[in-house]
Amino acid sequence: MxxxxxxxxxxxxxxxxxxxxxATGFVVDVLYPYSRARFAELLTERAVEPEVARAVAQVRELTGEPEADPAAIEKTLNAWLDDDRKATPLKTLQGIVWAEGFGRGDLVxxxxxxxxxxxxxxxxxxxxxxxxxxxxxxxxxxxxxxxxxxxxxxxxxxxxxxxxxxxxxxxxxxxxxxxxxxxxxxxxxxxxxxxxxxxxxxxxxxxxxxxxxxxxxxxxxxxxxxxxxxxxxxxxxxxxxx
Missing domain, CATH: 3.40.50.1000 (HAD superfamily/HAD-like)
Incomplete structure (x- = not known):
């Protein structure tokens, strides 16, 4: 009690x-779709950036798929989003996307x-x-x-x-x-x-x-x-x- x-x-x-x-609803209804729509571009065009590369390596380690390509990484990230899993590499990549969205004024x-x-x-x-x-x-x-x-x-x-x-x-x-x-x-x-x-x-x-x-x-x-x-x-x- x-x-x-x-x-x-x-x-x-x-x-x-x-x-x-x-509100959790704001995160789920606004921020999650925002990141989901931008994962593919992040993983393909910015893979060499240290923070992105570290997160990708963590995804591969967590899934046991050391050769996972960007499409497979994106699929895993989206599955974790669906499950609301608090995986560190997911949060890292979301953070990159969200920070840029806030910086552009897309998000408040x-x-x-x-x-x-x-x-x-x-x-x-x-x-x-x-x-x-x-x-x-x-x-x-x-x-x-x-x-x-x-x-x-x-x-x-x-x-x-x-x-x-x-x-x-x-x-x-x-x-x-x-x-x-x-x-x-x-x-x-x-x-x-x-x-x-x-x-x-x-x-x-x-x-x-x-x-x-x-x-x-x-x-x-x-x-x-x-x-x-x-x-x-x-x-x-x-x-x-x-």
Whole structure:
């Protein structure tokens, strides 16, 4: 049985994106088709670029097909998209496409109405804000840079994904982030809609709050025995100066 979120005295808040700060439906209905339509061009015309080449090598390793050609790679990426698989090379290639789409003005990210005012207030109160998402760091940066409220990156102290931190449902990933930011887990608060991620953060010694928004994939499932909030307005955080 989940409980309302208490007040937290922490040094930093770490944010999930999909289902937490932003609508999963926007990602699935807008961003996924955008990347799907551009994978073929990316794989054929830009294969020698280091980031693309590294991702392609990772796809071949994960599928056990060392000789897979661009068409086979594209087929795998699309299958992973259909399954909503959080595969690192998929997220890397999506991030490249999305960052360019945001840069061209084709895309503008989505944030729930309660999120940006809360982030600004927390930042003003001296709390550091970080992002930990399955989306690549480049995609996260583009997302926060190109919001309807303008560039939000000045509010953010760091970005973490499954490549530089590790899988989101493993406690070791959260310990890695805590070490990277130089803050004990007991001074970190993680916000996510996924129970498995909340469990992993708590196992690493963090505070955790489940964000439950109607219409999101994990809303009906709930957040287990974690504290919960329907909006960021229901989360009280502060940073003691003593």
């Amino acid at each position: 989940s409980v309302p979120a208490p007040a937290f005295d922490v040094d930093a808040v770490v944010l999930d994106i999909e289902g937490t700060t932003s 990210s989505h944030f729930y109405d309660d999120v940006v005012p809360a982030l600004r207030a927390w930042h003003l109160a001296g709390l550091r804000l970080y992002v930990y998402s399955s989306g690549s760091v480049s995609a996260q940066r583009a997302w926060f840079t190109n919001s309807p409220a303008g560039d939000l990156m000045p509010l953010v102290s760091g970005l973490y994904d499954t490549e530089n931190a590790g899988p989101k449902q493993e406690p070791a990933s959260y310990r890695r982030i805590a070490e990277s930011v130089g803050t004990d887990g007991s001074r970190l608060l993680f916000l996510s809609d996924r129970p498995g991620e909340l469990d992993a953060a708590r196992a690493a010694g963090w505070h955790a709050v489940g964000v439950r928004r109607p219409g999101e994939p994990y809303y009906e499932q709930g957040v287990g025995d974690h504290a919960q909030a329907g909006t960021f307005d229901e989360i009280t955080v502060s940073r003691s100066t003593t």
